[in-house]
Amino acid sequence: MAEFDLVERYIYAVTKKLPHKARKDIAEELRQLILDMLEQRCGEVVPSEHDIRVVLAELGTPSELSEKYSSDKHSALIGPPYYRTYKFVLKIVLLAVSGGLLIAFSISALLGEGGNLFLSILSYLGSLIHGGIFAFGFVTILFAFFERRGIKLNESDESLSSLPPVPKHDERITRAEPIFGIAFSLVFLVVFLFASPWVIGMLLHNGQFVPLFNQETLLRLWPLTAIVFAASTAKEGFKLHEGRYTSRLAIAMLVLNLISFTAMALLMSREGLINEAFLAACEANFHEAGSFMQLFFRNIQTIMVALMGFAVLLETIDGFIKARRYTKG
């Protein structure tokens, strides 16, 4: 019965990817169906292999039939309601990753670190592929998870009365701004964690580069840097999502800015963060004790925290003012 072996192989191919519970039942039903079809085709005559092939062709290829048997639910990793958002987010994340890496590597190439330009470009391309794959995987897994769980991304109800008014020109947040912001925080992350000894510091007259930070301390405190990165990325992402200044955006900005400021302040106020050699070089370079530059670098930690606080404060206030102005009108 070599001919019927073909039938069995066909049935196996159809059912092997179907849910375990239904497999046996579908197989048995298909078997009877094929026998019925053969009987109708050949009557009392024993069907030839050709007959079997014709009947199986009528049923379609195993994968076609199998697809028809599997329920539509979750047949795609990322289905229609999510796919557009997925593509949008993916585009932004990939843009931010490649832009961020490009800026980071341009800086280090400009500073002559790494020496060979060709090798720097190669290593940039390498990181680009690495970072791209990582970002792609991360976003895809996130959205696949949303799809599986049926998590709604747009919580706001779509009833007509709750549709927001069309934003006027200057209350609109252009997409470029948050994308740039995300790229910038990515540069911050890369520089702080990996490149600070070559990027942040002072170039001496003799061509020696003295880093400002102790890289070891920075690396040890990586969670703080990561928090700053996460909070500012979340902030920019929310801006992108809102597309306009609203009060909930202002509140989110306040909270996220507070988080990143706190993390930054904790990081900056840490003892041993500043490289001793840097301070020594300062003393040597700016001879007059009490000169402005010396005072500046002695208090660099306080100054950085103050600057950051000022920037964050400005942005938060700006967010609230704009939200107020535009939600009124």
Next chain:
Amino acid sequence: MEEILSGLLLELRRGSIVLAVLSQLEKPVYGYYLVNLLSKSGVPVEVNTLYPLLRRLEGQGVLESKWETSGSKPRKYYALTQMGSQVYFSLKKNWLALVKSIELLMEGTDNG
């Protein structure tokens, strides 16, 4: 044009197949018998469409099935459940109303 027409026809038929299937399942019937029956009645349905459809309807509780092993071959018989009968009843009512309305709509147009 041919392609567009066949696509639209396919869509038109897709919904009506369920109704055709349900109409024949007041008494238990097995899949291949139903294929032949529908084809003779002028509503040909592909085997590889009907079988998965029967299973899906069973999963939804519209149909119930039973393996009949007393005959020469074991066969799976499908029939309407009580809920399925109600579903069929209202589908049928809607279908008849729809046909009537569409006929009215099309009355004004020339039929070529």
